[in-house]
């Protein structure tokens with residue numbers, strides 16, 4: 001009843017096909033239950049993008065072995081026809097699981113197939129805990145997304161253990177009033193204990209050259225903290241403007257490439273690479289909002305990862321204005337509560353202004369659609385807008401947060 005929730009329309013298609021076969025045999029005609037098939041056969045409505053239309057997002061959703069179903073559930077929770085999605089299961093997942101993901105990415109909801117905006121990384125990347133291959137996978141995803149679609153505005157990284165706290169209509173609405181130049185990236189140059197434990201050690205990720213899975217290893221030598229650029233660290237979860245992604249991927253300026261060579265041997269490089277590139281580039285350092293826009297709770301003292309959120313945290317989650325939260329256990333009951341109370345999702349995608357179907361307990365309102373270029377923000381957008389305003393004011397006062 002969880003990831004399967006998203007499969008409901010797919011099962012309906014199967015059921016409808018069965019009804020058609022039976023009705024053909026018995027000669028009686030079913031008319032009203034055809035809509036999934038009819039809808040799926042028409043071409044998608046015109047999608048308009050650009051400065052005078054709501055912004056669109058390129059979502060990179062990554063997970064590992066056993067994450068197939070929650071990636072699909074998360075996809076349903078953040079789906080909108082105007083966005084682009086790239087799903088990645090790292091090499092530790094089986095070919096069978098990856099195959100299943102590709103099938104569900106096509107069939108779970110009729111809109112996935114008609115709009116054709118959900119993609120799966122076919123040749124997966126390794127994901128060594130703490131190694132640099134995670135960063136390579138993110139850069140790979142970013143360049144694939146640049147190629148897949150030339151109109152999106154922001155690149156968003158999500159993990160299988162994340163979940164949204166706003167609808168895509170809310171997100172688009174709030175981002176409409178934000179200059180599209182901005183990047184949301186939590187960062188700091190105040191290294192503290194990280195200098196000894198993260199910056200100075202030299203590590204090698206064997207997944208870059210070995211076919212088999214292995215842990216990273218540490219060199220006996222340490223190296224000095226860089227002097228030719230300033231080292232920044234922060235959260236690996238970000239929302240980055242398209243121009244900045246192009247800057248990192250296309251590399252006409254040598255900074256992103258030089259730092260990439262350096263970060264190959266840095267522990268947990270995805271928590272420093274983009275942060276150091278953006279803050280060391282004159283072009284982009286004034287465009288950073290110092291937040292990852294995620295709701296998280298940390299243990300005291302903090303562990304490597306934030307605490308798993310559960311039903312006891314629901315009230316705090318609801319109070320938060322953040323558009324995403326992490327992290328959640330697979331099928332934790334609090335996710336159902338978020339679906340029901342915050343996203344108002346029953347089956348398939350989160351309903352938005354683009355969904356024109358009837359809302360009832362047997363039908364998915366997003367199995368039919370008309371205009372996908374309009375958005376209708378809900379009550380959550382206000383909370384998020386207030387949060388955004390506070391970041392925005394701080395940014396205005398400081399002009400650059402890369403200190």
Ligand SMILES: *[C@@H]1O[C@H](CO)[C@@H](O)[C@H](O)[C@H]1NC(C)=O
Nearest residue numbers: 152153180181241242243287
């Ligand atoms: C991203 O930011 C740059 C400036 O930093 C701006 O010129 C550009 O329009 C933005 N890109 C998009 C796709 O909005």
Ligand SMILES: *[C@@H]1O[C@H](CO)[C@@H](O)[C@H](O)[C@H]1NC(C)=O
Nearest residue numbers: 282283284285286398399400
């Ligand atoms: C960034 O901000 C600094 C300090 O306010 C300013 O001197 C610099 O010109 C700005 N750079 C760009 C590219 O706008």
Ligand SMILES: *[C@@H]1O[C@H](CO)[C@@H](O)[C@H](O)[C@H]1NC(C)=O
Nearest residue numbers: 307308309310311312313333
């Ligand atoms: C939620 O997690 C906290 C901390 O791990 C725990 O104390 C609490 O009992 C959990 N609540 C539920 C409903 O599982």
Ligand SMILES: *[C@@H]1O[C@H](CO)[C@@H](O)[C@H](O)[C@H]1NC(C)=O
Nearest residue numbers: 393394395397398400401403
């Ligand atoms: C500006 O940046 C400084 C240094 O990072 C920080 O302490 C401060 O809270 C920021 N905001 C304002 C409004 O000064």
